[in-house]
Amino acid sequence: MPDYNVMELMVCVASRELEEGASVGVGTGVPCAATMLAQKTHAPNLLIVFEAGGVAPLLPEMPISVGDSRTFYKGVMASGMVQIMETCARGTVDYTFLGGAQIDMYGNLNSTQIGFDHDRPKVRFPGSGGANDFASLCWRTMVVTPQDSRRFVEKCDFITTPGYLTGDDAREKAGLPKGCGPYRIITNMAVMDFEPVSKRMRIISINPGYSVEDVQKNCGFELLKADKIIETAPPTAEELRILREEVDPERYVIGR
């Protein structure tokens, strides 16, 4: 089995979720690395869109910004934000990849602030950016984040971006498009999905070297467990080669 670090594992696991022919709205960092890896391995016809307007680029290297010139390099179209978000609103974009400072059991995300007082936050983060829009409109939201009980919290200090809100059908009742929401949470220790009725986060796969107890110990709320929990397949030698040589030779993401 080849040696790999946790970032490499998370990027490889995330990339496998993007099937050939799918469409994905992408942010910088891990999402971009995972998307590029998918484009260079099993999904060459992945339709990649960036919120600033880039459509279907052939990414020459990892963008630093979702609006830099790499995001429409050899693309089929250089459009604008409204055009991209309208494409998502029409139901054309299958996946989005997001991160955040905090996530709760319904997959709601916080990227706005630490502390509950909006007038005087303890720590201010960027806010929604395009995250709320992508998570509202794309069919399936995936989150890649380290497993840590300070991140996986009972209650987010601020819900920036919708998961399943308070669970059950709360999301659709609020007026968000029907039939979409969080799909996979990929951490260094496990892969989670959401139980279909309660919409609570559920362990479906454990990464090599970890146990269900490890995951629960590093989570601030009770995780559901799938009937059959499998072991996550580790990165293959070929995935690692492409990731290291073609996707992230400068180790911006995998060197973190």
Place this chain on the structure above:
Amino acid sequence: MGAFENGIGKLFTDPDPDNARAFFRKKSREMKSKVMTVKEAVEKFVHDGEYLAIGGFGANRIPTAVCHEILRQGRKNMGFAGHTATHDFEILAAGKIFDRLDASYVVGLEARGLSPNARNYLQSGEVDVTEWSNYGLAARFRAAGMGVSFVPIRTTLGTETCKYGAGKIITCPFTGEPYLAVPALYPDVAAIHVHACDIYGNSQIKGISISDLDVARAAKRLIITTERIIHSDEIRREPNQTAIPYYLVDAVCEVPYGSYPGNMAYEYFSDEEHLREWMKVEKDPDAFKKFLDKNIYNCKSHFDYISINGGMEKMMKLRQKELLILAQEI
């Protein structure tokens, strides 16, 4: 938060399209030269207390020279549209030019990290913040560009981004489904950097337009900075290339490398070294003050700023980086 609650954030601008129409009715359609310096444009069109929007995407195709000049002229108490704002926000926060903020993306510089100074400014309580998503703000500019007081969107519903925003929940008269109505945003003044324009302000943009076509139409006054001024014949030869027509434009300022240290598609890449230095030096207030003096307050223009940061040699390297030319040391 319940599902059907209106935003409790402050609405900083007037969404009434009839008030905007009355303004645009009087705005000149004369095709006259609007060429002036950035200093003149900011003196003439950017005033204390007004509401400002900046085009581009944070560190991509931004009107850096206008942001610097606003600091040099010491504008205060402005409102600001923090829409995909990164390095532009970092500059304006360094000058503490605004006290109210529509925030969809602020404080961060994407993959580069967070600006310590901008963050402190927002944590200080000195700035009134109303939350939006990027599309929420883009849709607000679009509503203004359409000449209507709002547009309905299907994002942010049920979240605290919505709660601390200033949108309102409406019910679709056809389906009965809830929508978020986001109010038209007419900035008093906006600045946009473009690839080329003529002396009247007819502007061409290459690559992605982000929200600039709507920002240009929404703004009451518009400053264009341009990589180069081209002859009007060129505009008329390819009118399909015109992104912004002259009658929206109040000032034309020729600023080569005007997005530096940001990226300009097909022209030059961002200066990552300089952007890293900014964020690093912000951690030490004394060093940051010296840095701002050197790079902004003691510079007369964008040319000064570029010359103390590597000049033409640096610009040439950034051009090669943009064009993916794998040149060795020159």
